[in-house]
Amino acid sequence: MSATGTCNSHSASTDGRSAITSVKRRVLNPEHKHAPWRKQMAATGAAGRPGRLVQYVVVRSDLVHKLSWPLGAVIAQACHAATAAVHLHYADLDTQSYLAELDAMHKVVLAAPDEAALFGLSERLTQAGVGHKLWIEQPENVATCLAVKPHPKELLQPLLGDFKLFK
Numbered sequence: 001m002s003a004t005g006t007c008n009s010h011s012a013s014t015d016g017r018s019a020i021t022s023v024k025r026r027v028l029n030p031e032h033k034h035a036p037w038r039k040q041m042a043a044t045g046a047a048g049r050p051g052r053l054v055q056y057v058v059v060r061s062d063l064v065h066k067l068s069w070p071l072g073a074v075i076a077q078a079c080h081a082a083t084a085a086v087h088l089h090y091a092d093l094d095t096q097s098y099l100a101e102l103d104a105m106h107k108v109v110l111a112a113p114d115e116a117a118l119f120g121l122s123e124r125l126t127q128a129g130v131g132h133k134l135w136i137e138q139p140e141n142v143a144t145c146l147a148v149k150p151h152p153k154e155l156l157q158p159l160l161g162d163f164k165l166f167k
Contacts, residue, residue, distance in 0.1 A: 051152045053098045054106045057082050058121060059145040059166050061111035074144070078109060081135035081147035089131045089149035098150035106153075110163035117163075118143045124159055 057078045063069040089095045098105060112118045122134045131149040136142065148156060 051154045052106055053094055053101075053150045054108055054153045054156070055082060055085070055098065055150045056108050056110060056148045056156055056160055057145060058110045058112050058118065058147075058160070058163055060114060060118060060143070061166060062114050063144060077135055077137060077144040078147070081133050081145045082107065084135065085131070085133040085147035085149050088133055092131065092149060094150045094152070109166045110160060111166040112146075112163060115143045118146050121160075121163075122146055128159060130156070130159065 059074060059078050063074050063077075064071060086095055086099070112121065118134060122132065125132045125146075125148065130151065132146055134146045135144055137144045148160075
């Protein structure tokens with residue numbers, strides 16, 4: 001990138017780094033003509049972008065409160081699910097916008113009472129076309145949590161309203 005903030009996407013590299021660098025420039029530089037959210041902003045009009053992008057993570061509260069899992073193990077499950085959801089939906093415009101604002105990411109961690117509630121939520125999200133990852137811990141084959149790809153907050157609240165903040 002030049003001192004003026006423009007991108008030189010024609011620089012060639014034999015090790016493939018130029019293509020990766022070009023993508024990073026588009027994602028990290030909001031003024032770049034191919035920044036992921038520019039298309040989305042154009043679609044939402046001059047009023048601006050949709051509401052705040054949020055990644056919801058829904059964790060089984062019974063793992064801690066009834067089954068006595070160590071808190072650190074449950075937190076690790078949430079981290080796995082959140083990372084997997086971002087990875088699976090990496091090319092999504094909302095995911096790219098969310099990642100571009102690294103120091104302003106917003107996550108909300110909600111509690112599901114049990115495994116059945118997670119499976120039910122996963123089904124509702126699938127039917128609504130909402131990208132997510134239901135994390136199944138292996139080798140135990142136990143559903144521990146679910147993470148939704150980043151979305152505008154107002155779009156997900158109706159689907160997640162039954163779940164309260166994890167405590």
